[in-house]
Amino acid sequence: MSSSSRSESVSVGEVLETLDELAPFDRAVKGDEVGLVGGSESQEVSRVLVCLDLTPDLASKVPEGTLVVSHHPVPEPLRDVGFPIIVAHSNWDAARGALALAEFLGLEDVERPHDLAALGSFDGTLPELLDRVSRLDPPELRVVEATVDASRVLAVPGFGLSRPDFVELAAEVGARVVVSGDLTHHVALRARLLNVSCVDATHAATELPGLRELRRELDERLPVKVELVDPRCPWGVEVEVQAGPPGGTNRPSSSR
Numbered sequence: 001m002s003s004s005s006r007s008e009s010v011s012v013g014e015v016l017e018t019l020d021e022l023a024p025f026d027r028a029v030k031g032d033e034v035g036l037v038g039g040s041e042s043q044e045v046s047r048v049l050v051c052l053d054l055t056p057d058l059a060s061k062v063p064e065g066t067l068v069v070s071h072h073p074v075p076e077p078l079r080d081v082g083f084p085i086i087v088a089h090s091n092w093d094a095a096r097g098a099l100a101l102a103e104f105l106g107l108e109d110v111e112r113p114h115d116l117a118a119l120g121s122f123d124g125t126l127p128e129l130l131d132r133v134s135r136l137d138p139p140e141l142r143v144v145e146a147t148v149d150a151s152r153v154l155a156v157p158g159f160g161l162s163r164p165d166f167v168e169l170a171a172e173v174g175a176r177v178v179v180s181g182d183l184t185h186h187v188a189l190r191a192r193l194l195n196v197s198c199v200d201a202t203h204a205a206t207e208l209p210g211l212r213e214l215r216r217e218l219d220e221r222l223p224v225k226v227e228l229v230d231p232r233c234p235w236g237v238e239v240e241v242q243a244g245p246p247g248g249t250n251r252p253s254s255s256r
Contacts, residue, residue: 052229097157158207162187
């Protein structure tokens, strides 16, 4: 929608309807609380902020007349903050989030072996795939290199390496690599056993293509400005462990 056709406000209910058309809320994983979690449908807002997480710091800076669309569920204490909040989580991943990550990675002939994952062909090796992943600008990149074969890739935004489900799914459907976030020690061991490489580009960075698309889709459909808050790691402070004397206790010190 062009800036000349922007109106001054839109109701929360209209935004809710638009989101339901883009990513039906009934596609959410069972138990995942999505939809309106703060405020009322009758409220009028003059802009929309899309974010990965509604953190206390962000909540304190949200201007009056703003609707927040959070990808991740919002904790109870942050729901009563004076502005409306909509959560679009697993319903968005099922509708577009996984596909957006696959498109960013350049995967072709994309299939959906799981609602929260996209499987496609990659014309290159694992090092070439890592080069593509690095364009997400993740704060860190962890790799389990079980093979340099990256001809079939499973893309899972966010949490896909936190448990063995998607590594096992990759092995079942012939994927050689899983690109996601939240890699754990035990999943890395399982991946080596199954001869599946893992690329952990962090939870937030792998969600970024989907969040960019969510902002773009809403911006095209709504009569108000839609902005994306750049996703950051929720802890935000690096901690260095400094060596103490033999037999002593190491104390962590914070650094920025």
